[in-house]
Amino acid sequence: MKRGRPTIEQVAALAGVSRGTASRVVNDEPYVSAAARAAVLKAVRELGYVPNQAARSLVTRTHETVALVVSGEADDPRLSEDPFFAEVIVGINAVLAETDLELMLMLGANERARTRLLRRLRSGQLDGVMLLALPGADPLCRLAEESGAPTVYGGRTMDGEPRYFVDADNRGGARKAVEHLLVQGRQRIVTITGPVDNEVTHARLSGCLDALGGGADPVVMHADFLESGGYQAMQSLLHAHPDLDAVFAQSDNMAAGALRALREAGRRVPDDVAVVGFDDLPWARHTAPPLTTVNQPIRAMGSEMARMLVALLGGGEPTSLILPTRLVLRESA
């Protein structure tokens, strides 16, 4: 049974006023007498009236809905292995909770999902879009902007800086990590990075080079941000540079892999080899030894993205943000 919900017309009838008046009351508009307002409110309560959002959207052209689109593979480890994704959402939600905006979630998993996503974007049922740019360049970015809805980015993409974005200070964080290793007197520092075409890899590598200052030429091994990648990279590095005494891994997952490879190779951490990670995932304190790593304010990234979008929706002109990262000293370096 498709129960018919009460319409504003019925509310108006019960309250003994016109639709126009009832509508004004429901939307908290001025120019309604106290008496009429009370009557309408009473009728609303009695009937259990809830406005039909579709009808409202049709005429107001607003949808009270924004989307978070994640333009990565469905299997991207940052989606499931890391709490990254969830943290961003929690941050977003905290801000949206103070508004009347609902959150739509779009993971660009397969081709069909992407098509649908695009269609939804263009069908104009979204007031704004937050784009979490996981991989390098993604055509989705362009398309999101073409949809005409205000768009803010989480992270920057390879091809140029978006108009509105929130990013973590990846470069500065990496610099601090490597500087810490240098201050300790480490002589032979190697770096394990993410995929080459990745903006995050790029930024963290820049920071690393900033610290190294171009003295000796740096040893860089590209991997994939994953534990297994870090493990393999570490093995190769140990083989190629047996004299290494410090490793900066661009992610905690890779640092965990490096730790494992080091343990198997009989190197002591941090005595023989110092290890620094990046991300400060919740489990970083549980590794053996506890991991020194760079913390990035993931939740804040989410809330700042949302705040920025809300500002945009309100006609404001927010400025892009680079959030600070900080080195968390534990025992691995």
Next chain:
Amino acid sequence: MKRGRPTIEQVAALAGVSRGTASRVVNDEPYVSAAARAAVLKAVRELGYVPNQAARSLVTRTHETVALVVSGEADDPRLSEDPFFAEVIVGINAVLAETDLELMLMLGANERARTRLLRRLRSGQLDGVMLLALPGADPLCRLAEESGAPTVYGGRTMDGEPRYFVDADNRGGARKAVEHLLVQGRQRIVTITGPVDNEVTHARLSGCLDALGGGADPVVMHADFLESGGYQAMQSLLHAHPDLDAVFAQSDNMAAGALRALREAGRRVPDDVAVVGFDDLPWARHTAPPLTTVNQPIRAMGSEMARMLVALLGGGEPTSLILPTRLVLRESA
């Protein structure tokens, strides 16, 4: 500038047919001549026409949208510390990607968010709802069902079994964990649980008691599923029962805390005390020693919830599911 998007009327005009015909073509309906169909399709392409979803919803009363509502605190650790939440979403998304349904995300953070959530539920813009019941009983459950939209649950709630749900076999998993400890000849097994009013706590405790078989009376310490809670509980337990030789923690986080307390107390794991966790979080393999724990198929829970909802939407009568859990043997027990 509020660009006006093309309407079906314009498409019809350009194609030289009526609105009715154009509409039928767009919705892949029969009774349209091949010629007319081609003309309309061409016009659609030329104009870049995308149907207005709000207008469509208004008349069809369907919204191609389902919601995942998480009825917990915004700070629930399972939202951010654990990948639980993200995994469920990835699972849901994988199924939804094969349909035309969009996903709306609602975290019942504060009062305002809950009110909004309810309003959205009742405003009938949702075709279906998935309810992830993190904490014990939640009034939201009732309200979701009152909204009239098909509802499926992830996990069961304290007050009775919902009509449609997907759950992990918490009881069976806990039983397996404790049986494993017994088989090893552990004599003095203690349990650290989650909050008392929690259904998951309840189920896992039942499984534990199943294994113990009511021989000696079991030592149970209630905590909160968190690392810090596990740490404190372990300390208390060591104090009260210095002779304990095994602990079953109802979450990996608590197991990590127990590990820490044990280390500080100078007990060796697993030699002096065996430790088993629950969840098999990604970092469980990184603890020292690597954690033996119970794996639950979180992603599958998500996809099964989605599958169930899709079935319901299609008029089907799916049956509720209890997904298997399995013991993952590592080195802590």
Next chain:
DNA sequence: TTGAAAGCGTTACCAT
């Protein structure tokens, strides 16, 4: 197989 017209429930405008 097609076209015309009647809503869907709301807001917005214009008189009053």
Next chain:
DNA sequence: ATGGTAACGCTTTCAA
């Protein structure tokens, strides 16, 4: 301060 009326863009009868 209020009521009537015209959109909003679509789907869906009903006739032709």
